Amino acid sequence: MLSYAEAVPLSSRMPDLSSLELLLAVARLGSLGRAAREAGISQPAASARMHTLERLAGFPLLERTPRGSVLTPAGVLVTDWARPLLEAADELDAGLTALREDHDSRLRVEASLTVAEYLLPRWLVTLRDARPGVSVSLRVANSTDVAARLLAGEADLGFTEGSRAPRGLDSAVVARDRLTVVVAPGHPWSRRRSPLTAAELAAAPLVQREQGSGTREVLSAALAAHGGPAAPLLELASTTALKAAAVSGAGPAVLSSLAVADDLASGRLVAVEVADLTLDRALRAVWPHGTQPTGPARELLTLTRATARRTKP
Amino acid sequence: MLSYAEAVPLSSRMPDLSSLELLLAVARLGSLGRAAREAGISQPAASARMHTLERLAGFPLLERTPRGSVLTPAGVLVTDWARPLLEAADELDAGLTALREDHDSRLRVEASLTVAEYLLPRWLVTLRDARPGVSVSLRVANSTDVAARLLAGEADLGFTEGSRAPRGLDSAVVARDRLTVVVAPGHPWSRRRSPLTAAELAAAPLVQREQGSGTREVLSAALAAHGGPAAPLLELASTTALKAAAVSGAGPAVLSSLAVADDLASGRLVAVEVADLTLDRALRAVWPHGTQPTGPARELLTLTRATARRTKP
DNA sequence: TGAGGCCATAAGGCAGGGTTATGAGTGCTC
DNA sequence: GAGCACTCATAACCCTGCCTTATGGCCTCA
Numbered sequence: 001m002l003s004y005a006e007a008v009p010l011s012s013r014m015p016d017l018s019s020l021e022l023l024l025a026v027a028r029l030g031s032l033g034r035a036a037r038e039a040g041i042s043q044p045a046a047s048a049r050m051h052t053l054e055r056l057a058g059f060p061l062l063e064r065t066p067r068g069s070v071l072t073p074a075g076v077l078v079t080d081w082a083r084p085l086l087e088a089a090d091e092l093d094a095g096l097t098a099l100r101e102d103h104d105s106r107l108r109v110e111a112s113l114t115v116a117e118y119l120l121p122r123w124l125v126t127l128r129d130a131r132p133g134v135s136v137s138l139r140v141a142n143s144t145d146v147a148a149r150l151l152a153g154e155a156d157l158g159f160t161e162g163s164r165a166p167r168g169l170d171s172a173v174v175a176r177d178r179l180t181v182v183v184a185p186g187h188p189w190s191r192r193r194s195p196l197t198a199a200e201l202a203a204a205p206l207v208q209r210e211q212g213s214g215t216r217e218v219l220s221a222a223l224a225a226h227g228g229p230a231a232p233l234l235e236l237a238s239t240t241a242l243k244a245a246a247v248s249g250a251g252p253a254v255l256s257s258l259a260v261a262d263d264l265a266s267g268r269l270v271a272v273e274v275a276d277l278t279l280d281r282a283l284r285a286v287w288p289h290g291t292q293p294t295g296p297a298r299e300l301l302t303l304t305r306a307t308a309r310r311t312k313p
Numbered sequence: 314m315l316s317y318a319e320a321v322p323l324s325s326r327m328p329d330l331s332s333l334e335l336l337l338a339v340a341r342l343g344s345l346g347r348a349a350r351e352a353g354i355s356q357p358a359a360s361a362r363m364h365t366l367e368r369l370a371g372f373p374l375l376e377r378t379p380r381g382s383v384l385t386p387a388g389v390l391v392t393d394w395a396r397p398l399l400e401a402a403d404e405l406d407a408g409l410t411a412l413r414e415d416h417d418s419r420l421r422v423e424a425s426l427t428v429a430e431y432l433l434p435r436w437l438v439t440l441r442d443a444r445p446g447v448s449v450s451l452r453v454a455n456s457t458d459v460a461a462r463l464l465a466g467e468a469d470l471g472f473t474e475g476s477r478a479p480r481g482l483d484s485a486v487v488a489r490d491r492l493t494v495v496v497a498p499g500h501p502w503s504r505r506r507s508p509l510t511a512a513e514l515a516a517a518p519l520v521q522r523e524q525g526s527g528t529r530e531v532l533s534a535a536l537a538a539h540g541g542p543a544a545p546l547l548e549l550a551s552t553t554a555l556k557a558a559a560v561s562g563a564g565p566a567v568l569s570s571l572a573v574a575d576d577l578a579s580g581r582l583v584a585v586e587v588a589d590l591t592l593d594r595a596l597r598a599v600w601p602h603g604t605q606p607t608g609p610a611r612e613l614l615t616l617t618r619a620t621a622r623r624t625k626p
Numbered sequence: 627t628g629a630g631g632c633c634a635t636a637a638g639g640c641a642g643g644g645t646t647a648t649g650a651g652t653g654c655t656c
Numbered sequence: 657g658a659g660c661a662c663t664c665a666t667a668a669c670c671c672t673g674c675c676t677t678a679t680g681g682c683c684t685c686a
Contacts, residue, residue: 018327033631043633064632092395099371117393380653381664
């Protein structure tokens, strides 16, 4: 069974995002009334929402006193679980907003798919917090297009992947992405004490992307030096499908480290070291040669540095 | 401004979780009708939901043909952003369910706060996927209570933190937690090339938990050997408040690595290495001495191993 | 003892989302 | 080429849920 397939719809017993948001506000402000005011609803509405939330949870989340409301221990746990949820929602929202913005917005960003998918949402949230007035637009494009639009003045900042910046652009590395071999926790490779050799990897049938996919090309080129790659075990059309197949034990897959970070953290997938093969590529911010990004573009560039610093070691 | 404070309520422009779930179902199954059937609603309802979702996004997410519906490129991006959101929701749901369960459920887990908060939700999701029939109950307790309840037969599996297992229990290390020094990205310590020394840390005023908190005790004891700790910069009552203060630049804080993992990944906080001080503690699964966990408890124990394997290096 | 904070309850209105019934378009099959 | 099976959209209707305002009880503090 695939981990991503939601067999049981969680919707029915899942609290509303806004209710969770309200719960956090109550926790932060110490009273239903204040939280209601902040949320722009009436106090009875907030009271009712918290009641339905508690009915849904099955246990009290708030201790109500005539001087305010504080979280119960269980309530604390729930808020701590709710926080990542709301953060993810915030990232989705920031992404949606950027995707929706008209192309005359103040900061026009062009990004490769990987950057747009895994890195930008968080940056956009931070940027929005820091500069609420700036409206950002986001277009997904390949390196060539990014370069063209930057040089034509149709974009303010770009993000590309590849070992060097496109011609005519200056760049700064903001993250590194590495092709990583992953298997399900049960797989023999997950129990290896010694790293895999490139030759072993080249000889092993893998769950692959379809012909013509960028990462597949890169991988094939690298494995060619070691007599590979073997005929694919399975060919799938998306990173998501690939991950799901690997999780369900279909076989080893090779995926961007950014794409599998969550799955590694949760233990759904296990990374397998490869001794003599590193498929590293730099993700870089780019802008027209000889210029310096200014204003919001400069701001965003600075933001990315915080991540870059952490990602390097 | 604190990163967690939701200044602007996102609720208004945030799609419903169930709509996102439905979007994923459409993507997976290739048609509105099939997705509707899976979700247990009528086809027109699904159609309407997708339309409101698209109206909310501001751009089309699906390409509808007489033979089915496929995601647009923007739709793919949205589903990829929605997936972590739904995963977080799933974890919250699993946590709620476990917290709600009666105490005569099949698998009774007792866990320390750290494990319950940061590790258990994901394990519970995986366990539920693997063994949908098992109902789990969760109680948060300290080591002594966990031991007592296990030995009294009132719990099936426990999780404690500390350098050794409580008396009378066998144990397996499932994760390690480390007290980590964190600062906001702008802080001078974030730009250091050499690790901090324990003496420097001991001399520095920190954002601290209130007196009597477990982690504060541990930290104080460790820094005492180096002439510290200095008088706190600020005293706060919860991990969350501590993190928010550190993010907003109030000063350095020392926090569980599990608590700050997300913030480090997103670049909101930066970890500062300390040369001659490691505050490592093992998080362990525990059960009565001489016995072997069986049934669902054994299952859960196995699950935790997948994480442990990854966490070790 | 009154003022002002807290929260809960009650009554009424609006709206979003659900349903069924139906229609239009495409492609497969006989 | 006619029928069928499948896609999705529209229309009419209903109902549940959530919001609002108005009110009341409780506690604390000046």
